[in-house]
Amino acid sequence: MSDPRDDDPSESPGSRIEPRLGWLEGLRFRDPSQAYEPRERKKSRIGWWALAVAIALAAGVLSFRQTLADWLWPETRAQVLRERAAAALAVGHLTAPEDGSGARELYEAALALDPDRNEAREGLMRVADAAMQQAREAIAQNRYADAHEALQLARALSAPRAKSDAVAVLMRKQEAEHAGIDGLLARAAAAREAGKLDEGPDSALPLYQRVLALQPARTEALEAREDTLADLLQQAKAAMDGGRLADAAKIVGRVAEYDAGHVALPEARAQLARAVERQRQRADRDLRGGRLEAAMAGYRKLLDIDAEDGAALAGIERVGNAYAQRAEQRAADFRFAEAQADLRAASGISPGSAAVRDAARHVERIRKAQSRVAPTMPPRERAGKVSALLAESDRAAARGDWLTPPGDSAYDKLRAAQALAPNDAAVKRAAARALPSVRRCYEDELRGNSLKRAQACLDAWQQLAPNDRATGAARSRLAQRWIAVGNERLGAGEVAFAEQALASARALDAGAPGLDEFATRVKTAAGSGR
Incomplete structure (x- = not known):
């Protein structure tokens, strides 16, 4: 069928054409000259598009044929x-x-x-x-x-x-x-004579092992290997005597790899165990004696032997806490440079520890208190200020305000007086008078299970008497109370509180009885809830 316009004589370039056929109704063209195209051109264009689509589909089918086949079949x-x-x-x-x-x-x-x-x-x-x-x-x-x-x-x-x-x-x-078995045996004997027992493939023990792998019943090789292993265990003993426990442990382990049933191996293991225990006790003594660097080195030696040594890991944590506690004590004596050094050591050992954070806050609190004191205050004015602070401390104590409100408590007033005149006889007497009350505060709050307030009382106790050995036992008692309360609350499903209790107990005494078991319970409960 031809285009209707082909028979219209009135059509001329530029003339207006009104559509007259129903199948054109409603059409709008941007360019009237493009409104129609010959049927042959349309068929050609549709054919090319169909071919392009077919090619694309074929390519896709070829590309995903194997994947589709794997999925379907x-x-x-x-x-x-x-x-x-x-x-x-x-x-x-x-x-x-x-x-x-x-x-x-x-x-x-x-x-x-x-x-x-x-x-x-x-x-x-x-x-x-x-x-x-x-x-x-x-x-x-x-x-x-x-x-x-x-x-x-x-x-x-x-x-x-x-x-x-x-x-x-x-x-x-x-x-x-x-x-050549004989040649291997000769090379092994020469290596042993030269003292090369286990230093590479050409040393005595690896050569004997090659012989025995080829001839397991070769008596000469068996006896020579046993003697060489005895020589190696002598090196382990010398390492123990020299304090090189990690080297000794490696040697004993190598002997066990060569011959787990060697006659001298049980005694060597027993000697190593005794040496390790002596090292542990030495580190513990250094920690108790305040020799923190020596204690840290001792515990690290134990970890060099066994990186999973739980007692050594706990000892290192206690060293970190001891550094934090010593920082507080030195700050109490206004030795801030040393206190900061202790805080840095504690942070290096136990980053993120609650004990370290608490110590840092205490040090900063004392520093601010001292910074408010005029460095050029005349002696008479200083003495008057100290007397006033001590009087205010006594009045707050009479009201029972030992630790609160912050800044106006008996403890804070006394600390301010210490900052002004740490060596003043009246200040020292006031601190001595306050100490029994602070201890009673700790006992009362602990008895009532007000553990955070007990902690505050203990902190004040430590500040007033940094060398009082009784604070160590007090810290352990508070840690055990945190464990007991944490276990009780954990049984009620309060996992978040138990985690806080665990952190508080660990900061007070990382070796507290029952702490490891409590930590395991908390870890299990926390893991199952996530």
Whole structure:
């Protein structure tokens, strides 16, 4: 059918055309000259578009054919894997764990995809047979490293035990003949004479091990290895005597690898255990005596032997807490530079510790209190100020305001007086008078399970009497009370409170009885709730 305009004589360039056919009603064109196109051109354009769409669809189908086939028909993928495995087996490419291209890996992949078919299992049996054959061929050609690998593969694939044992016996026999047992023994003896017991493949013990791997019943090698191990244990004893416990532990461990049943090994282990315990006790004594650097070094020696040593890890945590506590004591004596050094040491040992944070706040509080004192205050004015502060402290104590309100408590007034005149006799007497009340405060709050207030009383106690050894026992008692309350609240399902109680107890006394068990309970409860 031709275009209606072809028969209209009135049409001329630039003339206006009114549409007269119903099938054109409602159409709008940006350019009237493009409103129509010949049917042949339209068919050509539609044909090209159809061809382009077909090509794109074909490319997509080709691109995703394998993936789609694997999804719809997984047995197709398994068949492909079995075919590739058979091809690898045919050329002797039995295993390639690095890229999965070996016959073993391909058969195992096929079995994982399609475990109900026996073809892959039968293929793995053929791989085991081929590995046995490769081992025999390697032995015949004196390629013993290859023979060991092939035999290991055959055994991993459950080759018949009798056949694999026969190949192993043949390999040992021929390898021994090829290696020259007498030569190996002579080299081992020379290495032992030179003191090279276990320093590399050419030292005595590795050479004896090679001989015994080839001839397990060779008496000469067995006896020589036993004597060499005894020499090595003597080196371990010398290391223990010299305090080199980590070296001694490594040597004892090496002896156990060579011969776990060596006659002298139990005594060496007992000696090492006693040396480790002596080291632990020495570190504990250093900690109790305030020799914190020595204690830290001692606990680190223990961790060099066993990085999971729980007692050593707990000791290091106690060292961190001791540094924090000493920082508070030094700040109380207005030795701020030393206090800051202790805080840095504590932070390095126990970053994020609650005890370290508390100590830092105490040090800063005392520093601010001292900074408010005029450095050039005349002596008479200073004395008057001290007397006023002590009087205010006594009035606050009479009201029972030992620790609160902040800044106006008896404790704060007394600390301010100490900041002004730390060596003043009246100030020292006031501190001595306050100490029993602070102790009673601790006992009362502890008895009433007001643990945070008990902690505040204990802090004040430590500030007023930094050298009072009774504060150590008080810290331990408070830690145990935190554990008891935490256990009770944990039983009620309050995991967050239990975690806070654990942190408080650990900051007070990392070695408190029951702390480890409580920590395990909290960890388990917290883990199950996440």
